[in-house]
Amino acid sequence: MxxxxxxxxxxxxxxxxxxxxxxxxxxxxxxxxxxxxxxxxxxxxxxxxxxxxxxxxxxxxxxxxxxxxxxxxxxxxxxxxxxxxxxxxxxxxxxxxxxxxxxxxxxxxxxxxxxxxxxxxxxxxxxxxxxxxxxxxxxxxxxxxxxxxxxxxxxxxxxxxxxxxxxxxxxxxxxxxxxxxxxxxxxxxxxxxxxxxxxxxxxxxxxxxxxxxxxxxxxxxxxxxxxxxxxxxxxxxxxxxxxxxxxxxxxxxxxxxxxxxxxxxxxxxxxxxxxxxxxxxxxxxxxxxxxxxxxxxxxxxxxxxxxxxxxxxxxxxxxxxxxxxxSKLMDLLIRNVETVAGDNSYRTDIGIKSSERFLDSLILMKGNIVDWGDLSVYHGYKEIDASGMVLEKGKIWKEEIPMEKLTQGKAMDLLSEGYLAVATNKANQGQVHQLPIVVFTEGNEPNFTTTLDEPPLFYLTEEGERKIAIVNGQVVMLEEEDFSFWQLIR
CATH class of the missing domain: 3.40.630.10 (Zn peptidases)
Structure with missing residues (x-):
């Protein structure tokens, strides 16, 4: 048990x-x-x-x-x-x-x-x-x-x-x-x-x-x-x-x-x-x-x-x-996902590690892409076999939404529509939230570049349908609404 x-x-x-x-x-x-x-x-x-x-x-x-x-x-x-x-x-x-x-x-x-x-x-x-x-x-x-x-x-x-x-x-x-x-x-x-x-x-x-x-x-x-x-x-x-x-x-x-x-x-x-x-x-x-x-x-x-x-x-x-x-462990290892560089479509693995930040009794995790390519010799605490799936970049909802209106349901709706980040009022910067989406304030817009040493923010899609969101290195199953992590408002 x-x-x-x-x-x-x-x-x-x-x-x-x-x-x-x-x-x-x-x-x-x-x-x-x-x-x-x-x-x-x-x-x-x-x-x-x-x-x-x-x-x-x-x-x-x-x-x-x-x-x-x-x-x-x-x-x-x-x-x-x-x-x-x-x-x-x-x-x-x-x-x-x-x-x-x-x-x-x-x-x-x-x-x-x-x-x-x-x-x-x-x-x-x-x-x-x-x-x-x-x-x-x-x-x-x-x-x-x-x-x-x-x-x-x-x-x-x-x-x-x-x-x-x-x-x-x-x-x-x-x-x-x-x-x-x-x-x-x-x-x-x-x-x-x-x-x-x-x-x-x-x-x-x-x-x-x-x-x-x-x-x-x-x-x-x-x-x-x-x-x-x-x-x-x-x-x-x-x-x-x-x-x-x-x-x-x-x-x-x-x-x-x-x-x-x-x-x-x-x-x-x-x-x-x-x-x-x-x-x-x-x-x-x-x-x-x-x-x-x-x-x-x-x-x-x-x-x-x-x-x-x-x-x-x-x-x-x-x-x-x-x-x-x-030393072959990652926090998250995504295997066999299809992605594109220029005109070249190819298959890759993505390795993600997360650094800890402590805030009173909470542990906040900040993900980073640490490796990209053939990671077959590595293992993950969490692993996703993304065979048949495609990496898709997300969008940013730039119209400010007050935090009191940014409910869990609203955040999931935005995620499902392809938005991985949403703007809110500057007064909320530094607050902690448990929403499955990046929340930012003016001047702190996230970078969606999927390169090494960048926060992992992207989707895994299958036959054009978004199945999984990777939010700051954490896994959000869009069909199951399965998530549990804390983030700071940027």
Missing amino acids: KSSLGIPVIFIFLSVGLYCCQEKEGKPSAINPEILESAFAKYKEPSIDNRRFGYQHIAPLISNRNAQFETKVVGKSIEGRPIHSLSFGEGARKVLLWSQMHGNESTATMALFDLFNFLEGSGEDGFESIRQAIRENLRLRFIPMLNPDGAERFKRRNAQQIDINRDAVRQSSPEGIILKKARDEFSPDFGFNLHDQNRYYNVEGSSLPATISFLAPAYNKAREVNAVRSKAMKVIVGMNRLLQQLIPGQVGKYDDSFEPRAFGDNIQKWGTSTILIESGAYPGDPEKQFIRQLNFMILLDALYGIATENYLKYTEEQYIAIPEND
């Missing part, structure tokens, strides 16, 4: 047996997925429900931790925002986890606060054996938001415009200095470098998105495997084993070319077994809440595996067998 967002809804029927971590070959096995799902449902942090939040949102979630956590301000960002570490556990094996080094990569940050709730949970919740194993065998240290200035703007870089993940050696940023100092003083056995990747990564040889990608970074140019890197590989194999039960075929692995400026590569070189986790995309999950759940599950499972040394049963060969990432 799926939710209205297309995200799997899992009904869990728990018995006493499900709460027992089974024994295998004398060692504790990994945690059953049903237990991890149940733990997430119970301990998900309710105050975070989308991926755009700043330091002020997480500050009370840090200060209100119970006595099992030791919290500390380890430094401040360029703009003076505190950077916190939280410590948990009393074991000998040390694990450092850091997130949101890039300010707009917050999926794992959400999962860390879910994990904090779990770790300080009640002993009567059925999960105490997992919690106890972690508490007694591990000393955990978390830096949940390394780049609070970037998070405030939901931008990748810090306030200096520095990519902190390329500042491991030069140490030009206070945030990079803080992370280096935290690693050196704590001297962790394991490190988890938590990121997000763009949604255009697919699993090599597949049309499936790389929803989660891993890397055990190289520590030298020769990409050799020593004992430190081998341990990271084995931990990743355990997480992949879990994910293949949840999102089969949607796990990729990064190329391991050595990057001498990056923190992951250098922390591996400095003697900490380092695991990179990158959260990609999952269809129907724009706020990455299902991927947040996956992060919680694999992190908890990995920490338990390190605590029990269960990860040692896996092999380097199993890591190598994880397929690599590719």
